[in-house]
Amino acid sequence: MKRSLCFIFAALILFAFACGAYAAGGTAEFLARSAGYATVEEYAFSLGYGEEWSVFALARFGADFGSYERSLDANIEKVISPVERERCALALAICGADAKKTYALAKGAAGAQGIMSVIFGLHLCANGMEFEEKPASAMLEDLISMQLADGGFALFGTVSDVDVTAMALQAMAEFFTADGVAASAEKALAFLSGAQKENGGFVSFGNESSESISQVIIALSSLGIDCMTDARFIKNGNDLFNALNAYSLNDGSYEHVAGGGMNRIATVQALCAEESYKILGDPFWKFELSAPDQDISEEESRAESSAEEGSAEGSAADISAVTPAEDSAAENESRAETASAEISAEGSAPDAQSGGGIRIKLIILCVLAALAAAAICVLIIKHKANFINICVTLCIFAALAAPVLFLDIVAADDYYGKAESKEQAAGKAFISIRACGVEGKDVILEKTELEYEEGATVYDLLIDAARVGSIPLDVSGAGAFVYVRAIDRIYERAHGDLSGWVYTVNGVSASVGCASYTLNDGDVIEWLYTTDGIDRTGTYENS
Amino acid sequence: MRTLERSNPFAPVVCIIMITLTAALCQYPWMTASALLGGAAFYTALSGRSGKKTHLLCLLLISASAVINPLISHNGATVLFLLNDRPVTLESFCVGLSNGAVLAAVIYYFGALTRIMTSDKLLYVFGKVSPKSALLLSGALRFIPLLGAKSRRIEETQTALGLYRKGNMVSSAKNKLKVFSALTSWALENGIITADSMAARGYSDGRRTYFSPYPFRACDVVWIAIYSVSALALITASAVGAYGFRYYPQLLPEGAAWSAAFYALYAAICFLPAAVELKEAARWKYLISKI
Numbered sequence: 001m002k003r004s005l006c007f008i009f010a011a012l013i014l015f016a017f018a019c020g021a022y023a024a025g026g027t028a029e030f031l032a033r034s035a036g037y038a039t040v041e042e043y044a045f046s047l048g049y050g051e052e053w054s055v056f057a058l059a060r061f062g063a064d065f066g067s068y069e070r071s072l073d074a075n076i077e078k079v080i081s082p083v084e085r086e087r088c089a090l091a092l093a094i095c096g097a098d099a100k101k102t103y104a105l106a107k108g109a110a111g112a113q114g115i116m117s118v119i120f121g122l123h124l125c126a127n128g129m130e131f132e133e134k135p136a137s138a139m140l141e142d143l144i145s146m147q148l149a150d151g152g153f154a155l156f157g158t159v160s161d162v163d164v165t166a167m168a169l170q171a172m173a174e175f176f177t178a179d180g181v182a183a184s185a186e187k188a189l190a191f192l193s194g195a196q197k198e199n200g201g202f203v204s205f206g207n208e209s210s211e212s213i214s215q216v217i218i219a220l221s222s223l224g225i226d227c228m229t230d231a232r233f234i235k236n237g238n239d240l241f242n243a244l245n246a247y248s249l250n251d252g253s254y255e256h257v258a259g260g261g262m263n264r265i266a267t268v269q270a271l272c273a274e275e276s277y278k279i280l281g282d283p284f285w286k287f288e289l290s291a292p293d294q295d296i297s298e299e300e301s302r303a304e305s306s307a308e309e310g311s312a313e314g315s316a317a318d319i320s321a322v323t324p325a326e327d328s329a330a331e332n333e334s335r336a337e338t339a340s341a342e343i344s345a346e347g348s349a350p351d352a353q354s355g356g357g358i359r360i361k362l363i364i365l366c367v368l369a370a371l372a373a374a375a376i377c378v379l380i381i382k383h384k385a386n387f388i389n390i391c392v393t394l395c396i397f398a399a400l401a402a403p404v405l406f407l408d409i410v411a412a413d414d415y416y417g418k419a420e421s422k423e424q425a426a427g428k429a430f431i432s433i434r435a436c437g438v439e440g441k442d443v444i445l446e447k448t449e450l451e452y453e454e455g456a457t458v459y460d461l462l463i464d465a466a467r468v469g470s471i472p473l474d475v476s477g478a479g480a481f482v483y484v485r486a487i488d489r490i491y492e493r494a495h496g497d498l499s500g501w502v503y504t505v506n507g508v509s510a511s512v513g514c515a516s517y518t519l520n521d522g523d524v525i526e527w528l529y530t531t532d533g534i535d536r537t538g539t540y541e542n543s
Numbered sequence: 544m545r546t547l548e549r550s551n552p553f554a555p556v557v558c559i560i561m562i563t564l565t566a567a568l569c570q571y572p573w574m575t576a577s578a579l580l581g582g583a584a585f586y587t588a589l590s591g592r593s594g595k596k597t598h599l600l601c602l603l604l605i606s607a608s609a610v611i612n613p614l615i616s617h618n619g620a621t622v623l624f625l626l627n628d629r630p631v632t633l634e635s636f637c638v639g640l641s642n643g644a645v646l647a648a649v650i651y652y653f654g655a656l657t658r659i660m661t662s663d664k665l666l667y668v669f670g671k672v673s674p675k676s677a678l679l680l681s682g683a684l685r686f687i688p689l690l691g692a693k694s695r696r697i698e699e700t701q702t703a704l705g706l707y708r709k710g711n712m713v714s715s716a717k718n719k720l721k722v723f724s725a726l727t728s729w730a731l732e733n734g735i736i737t738a739d740s741m742a743a744r745g746y747s748d749g750r751r752t753y754f755s756p757y758p759f760r761a762c763d764v765v766w767i768a769i770y771s772v773s774a775l776a777l778i779t780a781s782a783v784g785a786y787g788f789r790y791y792p793q794l795l796p797e798g799a800a801w802s803a804a805f806y807a808l809y810a811a812i813c814f815l816p817a818a819v820e821l822k823e824a825a826r827w828k829y830l831i832s833k834i
Binding site for chain 2: 356357360384389392393407408409410411412415416473474475486489491
């Protein structure tokens with residue numbers, strides 16, 4: 001009995017040691033790790049003067065930037081140029097410093113050093129600051145007057161630059177309702193769309209870098225344009241995140257130029273892009289500040305500006321091709337999660353569309369070949385390796401390998417976030433996906449226009465939509481008997497015995513399976529998750 | 544501690560039902576792994592080298608389940624690749640692996656149980672509750688080794704007659720079919736004869752009493768108490784959420800930091816039968832060498 005007790009205790013100790021913890025590896029985690037800190041919180045607390053961009057990137061992590069203010073105080077004599085004063089003032093505001101101190105630092109800097117000082121001046125205005133010498137409206141006019149003929153912006157000279165244009169758009173997003181901003185933004189967007197290369201990237205300051213892509217993502221997300229679905233920013237099937245992915249290293253970091261190795265600035269800006277996409281529709285540079293003692297008048301002006309923001313969002317979204325029916329932060333978050341997951345996934349080349357699929361096929365075939373070799377070895381060891389035995393073994397493994405060769409295998413990176421390339425579009429149809437009874441999943445996919453090929457069914461359209469929106473599907477059955485069990489991991493019967501997915505075509509519930517309904521041009525398909533078996537599709541269209 | 548084989552028959556039945564029940568109800572990786580390894584150890588300790596084919600069967604079962612589950616279920620956040628527009632996920636693969644491992648563990652434990660439970664033990668345990676089903680169970684279980692032995696004898700006879708050649712897979716598969724056909728007709732006939740002879744001994748006439756040389760010792764109570772209490776504790780704690788593991792949508796250990804204690808407890812009850820068995824075997828060997 002004593003010995004059995006000893007055994008139990010030995011097993012107990014062994015398993016207590018064996019239980020490990022999971023560790024996530026995102027971009028923010030990489031930054032913290034490479035700076036020698038275990039957590040993002042510790043890293044944020046260590047940030048000092050000169051690391052303003054990291055402060056902006058981590059501003060929405062809810063971390064405490066304890067050291068920044070002290071570090072800035074120690075280096076205050078180095079902060080001379082207007083743009084730098086504005087940048088430091090914004091970082092200081094994020095760190096929760098006294099509003100008076102922030103104001104003193106940025107005073108007189110707005111518009112004092114060309115376009116960048118205007119842009120950062122506008123960022124400060126968006127965060128509740130007011131410059132005596134120059135109100136926000138004057139700076140906006142300055143900014144719009146600096147626009148070049150082709151719609152872009154430049155630091156100096158007459159050649160538009162992608163980075164500067166993107167940063168100007170980020171500032172415009174904060175004051176979208178002001179006069180002339182929408183038109184100016186539209187022109188700038190047209191310039192960016194035109195400047196995008198076939199691989200989804202941009203050339204700025206003479207070379208192709210990841211920072212340009214990050215800046216454009218921030219600009220588009222601030223304007224409420226989803227860069228994963230907007231046709232203007234998908235070139236040759238490559239969207240901005242695909243292009244950014246090409247600079248991603250496996251550990252969560254990014255390169256400045258392709259093959260250039262890890263670059264801290266590029267990584268920080270890529271993190272800004274990821275963060276910005278997570279809050280798609282809200283301006284990235286408008287932070288939620290917890291300023292402790294501000295004047296009442298300032299509070300009021302902030303409330304006013306945020307009210308302006310609210311209406312700005314709606315009209316900012318108007319210029320995107322897809323009109324979001326309502327703002328749904330949770331849905332954006334979930335989509336941004338898949339996007340960031342894609343970024344942190346293996347950095348495969350985005351140009352090689354089927355490269356990932358072929359690699360997976362090869363891995364499966366190699367495993368099968370190894371198993372076949374092992375089986376033959378066993379036969380040889382048992383002295384049963386005659387001709388017929390080896391033939392039968394090989395036939396069994398060939399039968400297993402044959403479907404692998406003929407099946408359509410695509411790597412996840414190459415699949416999600418882009419529409420399937422169609423040789424001949426027979427028409428266009430609209431699709432939206434809603435789960436009204438599920439918290440935070442009200443709108444899984446806003447009304448999206450998609451092209452379809454001749455003979456395509458509602459099911460084909462759903463697959464395409466899931467692909468574009470990076471929405472996971474779970475279906476069973478095959479051919480005409482396909483059954484949709486889950487969309488976006490909301491399963492049938494997960495919310496009551498009668499819950500499940502239903503669809504309507506032009507507001508009318510169809511009486512056939514989704515794989516049997518052939519699409520007509522202009523059809524409006526709506527997928528709805530019902531929690532009580534009652535089909536309420538169409539009723540949400542107006543609400 | 545007495546081995547399960549030498550304990551009161553209720554002890555092994557309760558122990559193994561409790562282990563497998565917990566494995567089936569609480570499918571968490573550590574527990575599944577300890578059930579599988581503990582089961583394999585116990586089975587091997589009881590059957591030695593004769594259990595080789597069971598290991599092969601279990602391996603096949605686990606790998607088949609791991610491959611088939613992701614093809615059927617597409618739940619999970621980590622998409623490995625897309626097969627005909629359907630996501631094949633890591634989580635689904637892990638669930639398949641875990642399901643296969645639980646099945647294999649059940650096969651091992653019940654394989655060991657059939658080695659422990661001779662027909663008289665079976666009649667002792669189930670005889671009072673349901674004499675007919677106990678008899679049926681005992682008769683059916685007897686058939687497993689009986690069929691194996693008979694098929695070997697048929698094979699040998701056919702080989703001697705020149706009807707059976709062990710050349711290659713194709714011809715041996717054909718010959719196995721012949722043996723199987725002979726075996727089935729024999730088994731049916733034998734079943735009828737057995738039933739008749741049992742009836743002739745008066746098995747169908749009213750209630751019977753059994754003589755059973757199985758006293759209840761303190762040790763049996765300890766076995767049953769350990770297993771019932773820990774299985775109950777593990778299942779309730781898992782239901783309450785004190786520890787656990789979520790496969791969908793992402794692999795995620797749940798529960799408090801001391802959930803390791805539950806895993807350790809389960810590992811202990813999984814390995815205990817095999818450990819006691821090995822301890823007894825070692826003592827037996829040691830005593831012999833001393834003489």
